[in-house]
Amino acid sequence: xxxxxxxxxxxxxxxxxxxxxxxxxxxxxxxxxxxxxxxxxxxxxxxxxxxxxxxxxxxxxxxxxxxxxxxxxxxxxxxxxxxxxxxxxxxxxxxxxxxxxxxxxxxxxxxxxxxxxxxxxxxxxxxxxxxxxxxxxxxxxxxxxxxxxxxxxxxxxxxxxxxxxxxxxxxxxxxxxxxxxxxxxxxxxxxxxxxxxxxxxxxxxxxxxxxxxxxxxxxxxxxxxxxxxxxxxxxxxxxxxxxxxxxxxxxxxxxxxxxxxxxxxxxxxxxxxxxxxxxxxxxxxxxx
Amino acid sequence: xxxxxxxxxxxxxxxxxxxxxxxxxxxxxxxxxxxxxxxxxxxxxxxxxxxxxxxxxxxxxxxxxxxxxxxxxxxxxxxxxxxxxxxxxxxxxxxxxxxxxxxxxxxxxxxxxxxxxxxxxxxxxxxxxxxxxxxxxxxxxxxxxxxxxxxxxxxxxxxxxxxxxxxxxxxxxxxxxxxxxxxxxxxxxxxxxxxxxxxxxxxxxxxxxxxxxxxxxxxxxxxxxxxxxxxxxxxxxxxxxxxxxxx
Numbered sequence: 001x002x003x004x005x006x007x008x009x010x011x012x013x014x015x016x017x018x019x020x021x022x023x024x025x026x027x028x029x030x031x032x033x034x035x036x037x038x039x040x041x042x043x044x045x046x047x048x049x050x051x052x053x054x055x056x057x058x059x060x061x062x063x064x065x066x067x068x069x070x071x072x073x074x075x076x077x078x079x080x081x082x083x084x085x086x087x088x089x090x091x092x093x094x095x096x097x098x099x100x101x102x103x104x105x106x107x108x109x110x111x112x113x114x115x116x117x118x119x120x121x122x123x124x125x126x127x128x129x130x131x132x133x134x135x136x137x138x139x140x141x142x143x144x145x146x147x148x149x150x151x152x153x154x155x156x157x158x159x160x161x162x163x164x165x166x167x168x169x170x171x172x173x174x175x176x177x178x179x180x181x182x183x184x185x186x187x188x189x190x191x192x193x194x195x196x197x198x199x200x201x202x203x204x205x206x207x208x209x210x211x212x213x214x215x216x217x218x219x220x221x222x223x224x225x226x227x228x229x230x231x232x233x234x235x236x237x238x239x240x241x242x243x244x245x246x247x248x249x250x251x252x253x254x255x256x257x258x259x260x261x262x263x264x265x266x267x268x269x270x271x272x273x274x275x276x277x278x279x280x281x282x283x284x285x286x287x288x
Numbered sequence: 289x290x291x292x293x294x295x296x297x298x299x300x301x302x303x304x305x306x307x308x309x310x311x312x313x314x315x316x317x318x319x320x321x322x323x324x325x326x327x328x329x330x331x332x333x334x335x336x337x338x339x340x341x342x343x344x345x346x347x348x349x350x351x352x353x354x355x356x357x358x359x360x361x362x363x364x365x366x367x368x369x370x371x372x373x374x375x376x377x378x379x380x381x382x383x384x385x386x387x388x389x390x391x392x393x394x395x396x397x398x399x400x401x402x403x404x405x406x407x408x409x410x411x412x413x414x415x416x417x418x419x420x421x422x423x424x425x426x427x428x429x430x431x432x433x434x435x436x437x438x439x440x441x442x443x444x445x446x447x448x449x450x451x452x453x454x455x456x457x458x459x460x461x462x463x464x465x466x467x468x469x470x471x472x473x474x475x476x477x478x479x480x481x482x483x484x485x486x487x488x489x490x491x492x493x494x495x496x497x498x499x500x501x502x503x504x505x506x507x508x509x510x511x512x513x514x515x516x517x518x519x520x521x522x523x524x525x526x527x528x529x530x531x532x533x534x535x
Contacts, residue, residue, distance in 0.1 A: 055489060084495030091493070096486040099494060100439075101431040103411070110505050117500035124505070145439060159494065 004167060004198050005029040005052060010066035012047065012056055021047050023222045024066075029215075034189070034199040036209045036230070038244060039219030045202045046092065048219065049169050052200060053089045054078060070167070085116060088165035092172050094152040097159075098144045105147070105155055106131070106140045112163040130162040134188060149176035157185065167198045174205065186212055210234065210247040210268035218242065235266035249273050294336035298514040299408045299416040308521045309400035313393045315528045319385075322392030329396075329403050342406050346399045354391045361387035410434060415506055424502055428491075440480060447472045 005028070012022040022044050029035050037045050050056045057064045058080040068075040071086065078086075091097065102108040106127060113123045131137045136154050139147065144155060153176050160168070170189070174182040186208050193199055193212075203209055209216070209230065216233040218226040220242045226233050233239060234250050246254065253267050253276060262278035309329075313322040326346075333342040367382025405413075411431065418427045451471065452458050458468040491497075 053493075055492070059489065059492065079497075079499065080492055081495065081497035081499050084493065084498050089489075089493040091486075091489065093486060096483050097490050099432075099490065100435045100487065101428055107505065112494040114503050114505065115495040115498050115500075117498070117503050120503055120505055120507075123503070145435060163495065 002031050003028045004031040004071055005200075006067075006069040007051075008067040008069075010051060010064070010068055012051060012064045013062055014047075014060065015062045017062070019222075021222050022051065025224050026066075027217060027224060027227055029198060029200065031198055032193070032196050033214045034193050034201070034212060035215040035217060036213040037200065037202045037217045037219060038204070038206070038209065040242070040244060043219040044222040045219055046171055047222075048217075049089070049091070049171050049200065049202060051075075052167075053087050053169050054080060054083045055089075058083075084112075084165075085163065086165055087167045087169060088160040088163055090157050090160045090168070090170045090173055092175065094149050094156055094176055097152065097156040100145075103143055104141050105136065105144055108144045108155060109159045109162050112159055116163065126162055126164075130158050133191070134158040134161070135184065150178065150181050153177060154181070154185070157188065161188070161192065165197075167200070168192060169200045171202045172204070173201075174203065182208065204245065206245050206247040207249075207270075210250070218244065231266075231268055234268050253277070292335075292337055293513075294332065295407055296511070297407075297517075298508060298510050299413045300420070301514045301517050302404050302407050303413070303416075304518055304521050306400040306404040308525060310397045311525055312528055313396040315532050317532075319388040319392040322389070322396045325392075325396035326399055329399050333403060333406070336407055338406050342399075342403055345402050345406065346395075349402060350395060350398045354395060357394065358387045358391045361390055411506070412508060415504070415508055418504075419508065424496075428496075432487075440476065443479065444472055444476050447475050 007025055007027050010022060010025045011020050013020045025048065037048060039045050047056070050060065051064070051068055052070070054068075054070070054075045056062065057076060058078075070078070070083075075083075099108060099111045102111055109130060110123050110127045113126060118126070131140055134154050134157060136151070136158060139151060139155065144152070147155065153173060157170070157173055168189075173189075174185050177185060182205065189199060189201065190212055201209075201213065213230050215228065216226070216230045217224055218233060218239065225242060226236055226239060234246065239246070240254075245251075247268050249267050249270050249272065253263055253273060256277070257263050263276055264278050265276050267273050267276040309325060313325060316322070330339060330343065333339040362379045362383045363377045365380065365383035365386045367380030369381035370378050371381055371384065372379055414422070414427045414430050418424065448458055448468070451468070456468055456471065457464050459465070
């Protein structure tokens, strides 16, 4: 397995901050894997994304220690402009995530490709394809500043995906979306994964993470407290200590366990619940 | 928007026309020609189908200014041929002449550029400047300003509403409204500054500073008229200069 992102003992603090915002973080992300970063508010998820994307140290100052290696090259050796093609970054606030110079959604999505110097006909083809994929074709002639939060979030995602980066860093892409829109974004992320892209996602919706993600990194106060395959992390008894939400089904199963029901394993997906319960320990009536 | 033939011209063709008009009114002495320019521009505006907007903007932007300038020159320009007197003010023939010349020139130049901006979308004009060598950064600054201003106005309204819900008096007399306006400035300015940072990140994540040559979906085409007209302008200009020297 080849790693595409590697962090070795990375610590960082913002210029005016006294405490370290990220403390001694080390992890490896393999090419083509879907990694979710979770943690409570203020635990350093966005900061970690900024480090991966290279905005730290290229854009934000402050102290960065340790090595960040992207595609076998240290992040400090890249130019910020070069990273644009390699790592796509969709960040949290959808209201500011528009170029501010384009009059239609179509042009807005095309902006990144124009900057990369892609030939015009190819731009038109690629933008059309992405608009269809993200299902925002009906917005193509709308003004980007006149869209709702959810619509803007999808336009922002489209604007990044269209540039076809190898690595996608996505920071809470569904915060403004309804459940259907959220499912849809996860469908797109899964599609991106099938195309072999490496995905790093910050998200609070654990049910969807359990369903789609491969690996999990749990942050607490700037420290990586748990990391590994999703199933192992959720099943880890230490996970409960950090007051982070479980997937609903896991929550239910763990409650049952506390009340004396035997579990064969800790379920993380809805359909696993009945299978995971060791029925031999339950009374006969449960079968009806 | 359906564009007619005049609006379809290349921005530079229209821009050079505004420059030609400005040069012409400076070269030709007196005010008769300069005052003639405005009706000519009105005819062009009619042909382009924007005469109403054009006339309205000229009136709003220039009328007041022209009246003030005219009277200032009329009353205070030094001269010997006194034409009349009212109290301590007296007006002279020189003042009248100079006032008319100055106002006619301002009217001609001002309305020529107003016509230019009425006929040309700023987006097209900036694109033509970019084609002529303006760096993309500069083009971005001009274009984003156009979008940011209405966005900031919306933002200011949101802040005012937020303060209203917290009991700040925002309606009533001029003084009350002025008082309510000042506390909105701090959050407005601060949030604008902080959103600049995010805007920069947005641009960066769209590879704005990628070390390649950019392409553009927005293309400007040059028609035959666009190739011929600049030469016509130059010939007219040379003709005017020669006429002025030889006369």
